[in-house]
Amino acid sequence: MIKHATLALSLVALLAAGCSSGVKLDDVPVEDKTGSTSTTGSGANSGNTSQSGVAGVDLGQSARDAAGPVGVSRIVYFDYDSYVIKPEFQSLIEAHARFIKAGGNRKLMVEGHTDERGGREYNLALGQKRAEAVRRALALLGVSDAQVEAVSFGKEKPAAQGGTEEVHAKNRRAELSYR
Amino acid sequence: MTIEHHSHQILAAAKPLHHRRNVLAALAATSVAPVMAQFRVEVTGVGLTQLPIAIAPFRGDAQAPQKIAAIVQADLERSGQFRSIDASGAALDESSRPDVAMWRQKSADSLATGSITRMADGRYDVRFRLWDVVRGQDLGGQSFVVTQGDLRLVAHRIADFIYEKLTGERGVFSTRITYVTKTGSRYSLWVADADGENAQSALSSPEPIISPAWSPSGGQIAYVSFESRKPVVYVHDVATGRRRLIANFRGSNSAPAWAPDGRTLAVTLSRDGGSQLYTIDANGGEPRRLMQSSGIDTEPVFSSDGRTIYFVSDRGGAPQIYRVPVGGGSAERVTFSGNYNISPSISPDGKWLAFISRVGGAFKLHVMDLASGAVNAITDTTADENPSFAPNSRLLVYATQQQGREALMTTTLDGKIKARLAGQAGDIREPDWGSFQKQ
Numbered sequence: 001m002i003k004h005a006t007l008a009l010s011l012v013a014l015l016a017a018g019c020s021s022g023v024k025l026d027d028v029p030v031e032d033k034t035g036s037t038s039t040t041g042s043g044a045n046s047g048n049t050s051q052s053g054v055a056g057v058d059l060g061q062s063a064r065d066a067a068g069p070v071g072v073s074r075i076v077y078f079d080y081d082s083y084v085i086k087p088e089f090q091s092l093i094e095a096h097a098r099f100i101k102a103g104g105n106r107k108l109m110v111e112g113h114t115d116e117r118g119g120r121e122y123n124l125a126l127g128q129k130r131a132e133a134v135r136r137a138l139a140l141l142g143v144s145d146a147q148v149e150a151v152s153f154g155k156e157k158p159a160a161q162g163g164t165e166e167v168h169a170k171n172r173r174a175e176l177s178y179r
Numbered sequence: 180m181t182i183e184h185h186s187h188q189i190l191a192a193a194k195p196l197h198h199r200r201n202v203l204a205a206l207a208a209t210s211v212a213p214v215m216a217q218f219r220v221e222v223t224g225v226g227l228t229q230l231p232i233a234i235a236p237f238r239g240d241a242q243a244p245q246k247i248a249a250i251v252q253a254d255l256e257r258s259g260q261f262r263s264i265d266a267s268g269a270a271l272d273e274s275s276r277p278d279v280a281m282w283r284q285k286s287a288d289s290l291a292t293g294s295i296t297r298m299a300d301g302r303y304d305v306r307f308r309l310w311d312v313v314r315g316q317d318l319g320g321q322s323f324v325v326t327q328g329d330l331r332l333v334a335h336r337i338a339d340f341i342y343e344k345l346t347g348e349r350g351v352f353s354t355r356i357t358y359v360t361k362t363g364s365r366y367s368l369w370v371a372d373a374d375g376e377n378a379q380s381a382l383s384s385p386e387p388i389i390s391p392a393w394s395p396s397g398g399q400i401a402y403v404s405f406e407s408r409k410p411v412v413y414v415h416d417v418a419t420g421r422r423r424l425i426a427n428f429r430g431s432n433s434a435p436a437w438a439p440d441g442r443t444l445a446v447t448l449s450r451d452g453g454s455q456l457y458t459i460d461a462n463g464g465e466p467r468r469l470m471q472s473s474g475i476d477t478e479p480v481f482s483s484d485g486r487t488i489y490f491v492s493d494r495g496g497a498p499q500i501y502r503v504p505v506g507g508g509s510a511e512r513v514t515f516s517g518n519y520n521i522s523p524s525i526s527p528d529g530k531w532l533a534f535i536s537r538v539g540g541a542f543k544l545h546v547m548d549l550a551s552g553a554v555n556a557i558t559d560t561t562a563d564e565n566p567s568f569a570p571n572s573r574l575l576v577y578a579t580q581q582q583g584r585e586a587l588m589t590t591t592l593d594g595k596i597k598a599r600l601a602g603q604a605g606d607i608r609e610p611d612w613g614s615f616q617k618q
Binding site: 061126 | 386389408410431521
């Protein structure tokens with residue numbers, strides 16, 4: 001019951017996000033298979049007659065997560081240059097596997113992250129390896145691949161800021177988020 | 180090498196004061212819509228063979244919203260091919276007959292003169308003339324009638340004319356760059372003039388934006404947006420703001436690169452497990468897998484003849500740059516020194532490969548002569564990222580960090596002339612240099 005209320009709330013948040021981005025009536029919404037509505041806009045510089053005119057597009061707020069298993073962490077940390085799930089995270093993985101299997105059609109996004117060193121695209125690929133390692137671990141516990149999507153944020157969303165090894169270790173992670 | 184560099188910096192330090200004051204004055208006088216990311220040109224090195232040129236203040240510059248002469252001068256200096264001769268106080272315009280002996284005495288080889296006049300309808304009439312003062316020859320001129328919003332573009336066109344007349348090659352000053360800023364928790368994609376000025380926001384988002392890439396014709400930008408909380412590839416029409424989804428498959432979608440004909444994009448997708456390369460129609464549709472590998476394949480980029488795709492792969496155990504025929508086939512390794520070589524960019528003339536190499540924990544911009552395989556590191560910074568060639572293959576723009584802040588730099592391919600395009604608002608990254616514009 002509570003979960004349904006949370007879901008309804010986040011749907012409202014999604015719709016509100018869609019409305020807040022200043023869409024003009026003659027604009028065509030961009031098709032987006034993930035459920036959130038992205039929009040085009042052409043208001044910002046419509047009076048600009050210069051040859052280098054740029055029409056600005058302003059996107060609204062980010063969507064929010066649905067709830068996961070109560071009292072269970074949703075972050076798996078990795079060693080440097082590693083994509084192996086360490087033994088201490090096995091119970092976390094198992095708790096999420098139970099939660100997904102118990103909930104009918106729950107959808108889990110596994111988001112891989114890296115520390116700040118190196119290129120953005122290469123780090124995106126490294127984060128993808130971490131996310132896929134978690135997805136495989138869940139699959140071994142009987143979670144359907146259809147319910148889990150492995151994606152990467154690379155180094156774009158660090159959990160902590162700074163250049164120390166302690167900070168890097170906090171950023172090398174996979175986050176489990178329910179949608 | 181390092182010592183040479185420092186002495187160049189000292190030489191340069193005395194010179195650009197006058198020029199910088201002009202640039203700042205131009206900024207102060209700008210009355211167009213507020214611009215979030217202002218830039219300042221700081222030339223940090225001096226090359227050996229530079230053409231000495233005097234740009235006289237344009238008649239009417241003092242009352243004009245843009246200081247045409249100062250913009251032209253900054254453009255030419257940033258190219259690395261020109262050295263400015265002081266022309267302050269000269270009272271000349273495009274119809275003046277200059278005293279060539281006097282300019283020769285100031286050791287100028289050439290002189291540009293001009294004027295800017297506000298017309299009754301509010302537009303501006305800009306005229307200029309270029310002189311060879313060694314031969315006492317009129318090298319031609321141009322005139323433009325434009326709105327205030329196009330005055331900087333006109334100044335860049337004048338710089339292009341001068342550059343082409345005097346070097347025999349096409350200038351890139353009227354081209355555009357795109358880049359991304361992060362200000363607080365807000366990400367913006369910008370379109371700016373090649374000098375970083377006149378920045379206009381194309382997209383603003385609460386989620387990251389990376390890897391913008393101009394279409395070959397210059398009207399569209401492909402990029403990766405995380406707005407739906409996963410990486411998805413869009414193509415964005417700059418003039419209208421209309422966007423279309425190109426790749427939104429299960430998993431991550433990233434690293435868009437245009438084929439030279441603009442009809443196809445190469446992208447990195449993880450929909451079949453692992454990061455792998457695909458080509459996809461520029462209007463969307465079903466992707467075609469380029470290769471199968473067991474590890475990471477990413478950062479594709481087309482050669483200018485469209486026949487080869489360069490990319491990064493860790494198939495040998497560490498990230499290296501490879502190339503493969505665009506129709507698929509066997510990949511050939513291109514980089515051999517070091518164990519972390521990423522972010523390839525191929526010069527439009529096909530002669531150079533720019534990339535980032537990790538050297539002792541530092542990430543440094545390198546340039547390879549593709550004919551000989553010779554490689555040079557051309558920066559003294561340690562967090563370089565994402566090089567992109569100017570359309571005339573003479574300059575690179577790249578991202579780096581200076582004093583702990585993100586910055587964009589341009590550099591000549593030998594690393595001798597660098598200019599910082601320093602954003603004031605937030606971090607600045609992911610530059611991509613657009614193609615030549617239609618005249």
